[in-house]
Amino acid sequence: xxxxxxxxxxxxxxxxxxxxxxxxxxxxxxxxxxxxxxxxxxxxxxxxxxxxxxxxxxxxxxxxxxxxxxxxxxxxxxxxxxxxxxxxxxxxxxxxxxxxxxxxxxxxxxxxxxxxxxxxxxxxxxxxxxxxxxxxxxxxxxxxxxxxxxxxxxxxxxxxxxxxxxxxxxxxxxxxxxxxxxxxxxxxxxxxxxxxxxxxxxxxxxxxxxxxxxxxxxxxxxxxxxxxxxxxxxxxxxxxxxxxxxx
Amino acid sequence: xxxxxxxxxxxxxxxxxxxxxxxxxxxxxxxxxxxxxxxxxxxxxxxxxxxxxxxxxxxxxxxxxxxxxxxxxxxxxxxxxxxxxxxxxxxxxxxxxxxxxxxxxxxxxxxxxxxxxxxxxxxxxxxxxxxxxxxxxxxxxxxxxxxxxxxxxxxxxxxxxxxxxxxxxxxxxxxxxxxxxxxxxxxxxxxxxxxxxxxxxxxxxxxxxxxxxxxxxxxxxxxxxxxxxxxxxxxxxxxxxxxxxxxxxxxxxxxxxxxxxxxxxxxxxxxxxxxxxxxxxxxx
Numbered sequence: 360x361x362x363x364x365x366x367x368x369x370x371x372x373x374x375x376x377x378x379x380x381x382x383x384x385x386x387x388x389x390x391x392x393x394x395x396x397x398x399x400x401x402x403x404x405x406x407x408x409x410x411x412x413x414x415x416x417x418x419x420x421x422x423x424x425x426x427x428x429x430x431x432x433x434x435x436x437x438x439x440x441x442x443x444x445x446x447x448x449x450x451x452x453x454x455x456x457x458x459x460x461x462x463x464x465x466x467x468x469x470x471x472x473x474x475x476x477x478x479x480x481x482x483x484x485x486x487x488x489x490x491x492x493x494x495x496x497x498x499x500x501x502x503x504x505x506x507x508x509x510x511x512x513x514x515x516x517x518x519x520x521x522x523x524x525x526x527x528x529x530x531x532x533x534x535x536x537x538x539x540x541x542x543x544x545x546x547x548x549x550x551x552x553x554x555x556x557x558x559x560x561x562x563x564x565x566x567x568x569x570x571x572x573x574x575x576x577x578x579x580x581x582x583x584x585x586x587x588x589x590x591x592x593x594x595x596x597x598x599x600x601x602x603x604x605x606x
Numbered sequence: 607x608x609x610x611x612x613x614x615x616x617x618x619x620x621x622x623x624x625x626x627x628x629x630x631x632x633x634x635x636x637x638x639x640x641x642x643x644x645x646x647x648x649x650x651x652x653x654x655x656x657x658x659x660x661x662x663x664x665x666x667x668x669x670x671x672x673x674x675x676x677x678x679x680x681x682x683x684x685x686x687x688x689x690x691x692x693x694x695x696x697x698x699x700x701x702x703x704x705x706x707x708x709x710x711x712x713x714x715x716x717x718x719x720x721x722x723x724x725x726x727x728x729x730x731x732x733x734x735x736x737x738x739x740x741x742x743x744x745x746x747x748x749x750x751x752x753x754x755x756x757x758x759x760x761x762x763x764x765x766x767x768x769x770x771x772x773x774x775x776x777x778x779x780x781x782x783x784x785x786x787x788x789x790x791x792x793x794x795x796x797x798x799x800x801x802x803x804x805x806x807x808x809x810x811x812x813x814x815x816x817x818x819x820x821x822x823x824x825x826x827x828x829x830x831x832x833x834x835x836x837x838x839x840x841x842x843x844x845x846x847x848x849x850x851x852x853x854x855x856x857x858x859x860x861x862x863x864x865x866x867x868x869x870x871x872x873x874x875x876x877x878x879x880x881x882x883x884x885x886x887x888x889x890x
Binding site for chain 2: 568
């Protein structure tokens with residue numbers, strides 16, 4: 360079994376944690392609070408030994424979004440209190456504040472879920488959802504999609520090779536590649552649709568729709584900490600709500 | 607022996623198709639027998655398999671006429687889900703016969719048992735047994751998507767026989783296998799028959815078909831030309847006219863007979879080649 364204190368948590372505990380961060384930054388308006396989640400998430404990522412891919416993923420995706428959102432807010436948010444100007448745009452204090460609070464929330468929620476998917480195996484997560492009542496069909500759709508994407512990539516390579524032998528140019532300039540798009544993509548889509556039927560038959564042959572309860576080789580264990588942590592999250596959330604409403 | 611599957615005047619055409627793929631098919635399949643369906647391409651073998659497995663009418667729509675009975679009960683009264691336990695179906699294309707949700711061959715083979723709700727301890731035991739029976743223990747940790755055609759075919763077969771159905775419908779199980787792999791698959795099928803399963807097999811390799819099966823059903827253009835014990839069917843004129851390959855030994859024997867060599871009986875298995883002429887020679 361996995362000995363890592365973070366990774367060995369039940370997938371739902373991790374999922375509730377991401378939800379907990381989401382709810383908390385919605386309750387607490389302060390952007391410093393929301394930004395403060397980020398270092399916390401980094402520490403968790405470091406403990407789970409996924410800090411490097413976690414940060415590089417955030418830099419590649421979330422960062423760009425944050426910069427754009429921040430600049431948009433900074434320049435275009437309506438406000439009175441002008442604190443500077445650039446070219447034909449005015450920078451307002453309201454814009455700055457709004458930009459900070461929006462980006463802080465996006466960063467907190469976005470990185471919480473990015474981290475979630477870094478530290479959870481989707482298979483485990485789907486199994487956990489199945490355990491709490493998701494229908495097996497739903498579980499199948501999620502899992503099969505994950506497996507079928509690499510399979511389709513493999514198949515598209517095969518089709519590409521096949522089209523090459525028939526004289527379709529697939530390498531070269533952008534226009535050549537664009538031209539090759541249809542003769543390679545069409546068979547890929549059609550064959551995928553065709554194989555859906557056979558896959559349905561496969562599933563049926565494996566008694567997918569058999570009446571009665573299914574069993575599973577894949578077992579998730581819930582340790583005491585997985586029972587306690589969700590209540591801790593709920594407790595903190597209630598505390599935050601009370602603090603917001605009454606103080 | 608009582609028939610486990612009975613077809614009475616069954617005709618079928620696929621949706622949006624004008625042609626009848628099967629025409630007035632009537633046949634009985636006895637419990638515990640090994641029946642092979644032979645016929646040229648496009649004769650309706652795969653469609654017949656789909657009917658036997660209940661995918662027609664449960665899964666494929668289209669026009670179906672006539673009566674199909676499984677264990678004396680009309681096929682339409684079963685639910686598709688119930689049939690999974692009763693009839694195992696290994697179909698032609700091994701490349702799509704993967705559940706698509708499992709990372710290892712072991713889990714893949716276990717998938718059907720999970721769906722049937724078999725207790726986990728039993729699953730381990732049964733999968734283990736089938737892996738060694740089909741000789742794929744070495745593949746157990748491999749990803750099913752990364753296997754070769756022949757390996758997938760064995761995994762597909764293993765995934766079905768692990769569920770221990772009473773009837774096995776097997777559509778060309780050896781299309782991707784080398785000769786040794788093919789023989790081995792046939793040995794497994796024979797073993798299944800010895801365990802009392804009813805086997806319905808579609809196969810083109812006539813040598814093996816003749817070697818193993820009790821009965822033959824010859825299909826031609828959607829019609830049953832003849833059904834009966836293997837040797838009787840192979841000896842009949844109807845089979846001769848159907849333009850289907852004979853087992854090699856039968857072909858040689860028939861050719862020799864035509865040349866005037868008297869036959870003791872019509873050989874259909876390799877091992878019979880010595881005895882089918884012997885007595886005659888002794889008499890001369």
